[in-house]
Amino acid sequence: MSMKKMTSAVIAATSLALTFISGSLFFVGHTQTLPAPTVDNVRFPSGYQATYTLFYTFDNYQNRQIRKVYGNPVAATVKPGEVFNFPYGSIILFESYSVQEDAAAEPLLDANGRFVPNALTTIFVMRKERGFGADYKELRNGEWEYVAYRPDGSYATQPSGTGSCALCHLTGGSLTLSSESRNVGAQWDYVFRPDLYFSRGSGAVPDGVLQHYVFVPSTIHARPGQTVTVYNSDQLLHRIVADNGSFDTGVMSPGSSFTVKAGPTGAVISYHCVLHSRVKGQVVADLPPVTGRLP
Incomplete structure (x- = not known):
């Protein structure tokens, strides 16, 4: 590789790394400045409890949450070997519950060692359709778009604020930061913790x-x-x-x-x-x- 090409590659990789680093800071601080759609293509899935499959329940110690992850009938057809290739029309959501805590602000555990729910606070929804995700630009992962709703269907995070969701999924897949990373885009079809679903892990701490x-x-x-x-x-x-x-x-x-x-x-x-x-x-x-x- 020539020195000129090597320098260009280093600059490109550094630029992308800075994008991720700055994006991570925005995510932690909840400052929504990352690229994202401005239109809600996901839409709140009213009545999902009647038709969606509960994939798993995850006790999130870091965020003091219980997350119940569901998939619509299309997503529920996926087999273990297809986990990073969900079909178009797939919708995955998780209900986020606050948890009961003791006097030391530690989560209370029930007789089975699981967090005890307090209240349903947010419903995070991701949907995959052909062409979705382009507005996330360099943060695009697969053809997914994201929106967070309150239980009544109103917005907890509007589409324009979901760049942090794309960033989280992109970096959650241990994507190598390189000049080639920009070309991943629609091929980087990453979802969290499929092992808990396909291997029947309990989701307990x-x-x-x-x-x-x-x-x-x-x-x-x-x-x-x-x-x-x-x-x-x-x-x-x-x-x-x-x-x-x-x-x-x-x-x-x-x-x-x-x-x-x-x-x-x-x-x-x-x-x-x-x-x-x-x-x-x-x-x-x-x-x-x-x-x-x-x-």
């Missing part, structure tokens, strides 16, 4: 993960009767079985999860992977009751 053939942590300390959630964050299949035979997860694909209910005070529940003999973990009921967990 994890108490542990399985990664690189190791449970982290190998010992989970819990209160008596607490339900703990462990995700398979590895890149291969596992099958976890309790040493005492009390549960068998079956084959777990990446992104899936299993739960263990701690026993009485002092009880130890040990488990292992029948496919990989060195993969072992345990839940020990040695903690006092924790404020903020229900019941």
Whole structure:
């Protein structure tokens, strides 16, 4: 590559990187200055509860939210191998709920270790149609457009303010910032957390993960009767079985999860992977009751 071409490539990459960096700052500060459509092509899907499929429920610890993700009948036809190629006519939305918190502003958890909903605040909707997304310009990802509504169908974020949505999906897919990135556009069909849908992950905040053939942590300390959630964050299949035979997860694909209910005070529940003999973990009921967990 000539010095002139190399310099041009560096300038282009730097320009795009600055666009993303500045866009990220706007997103964090909720300043809507990013490119976006000015017309609502998405439209509020009235009555979606009757016909849409609930894909998964995700407890968002960062934002103190419960997100229930739904797809319309078209989106629900997608199989795991097609996850980044949703057909035209697909609509995906998530209901955002505020959560109940304790005196320390930590989310309350129910008996299954899940966040306890407070109120439905926002409905974020994304829709894919041929030619959609062009107005997002360099932030375009696939042929999706986004709008956020309140439960009554009024705007929480108008179309002109949804550049931050496109940016979030674009960077959420770990897009490499380079001069070639501008050419991705309509081909970059990214949606969040398909593993929770296709692998049936619970969406609960994890108490542990399985990664690189190791449970982290190998010992989970819990209160008596607490339900703990462990995700398979590895890149291969596992099958976890309790040493005492009390549960068998079956084959777990990446992104899936299993739960263990701690026993009485002092009880130890040990488990292992029948496919990989060195993969072992345990839940020990040695903690006092924790404020903020229900019941």
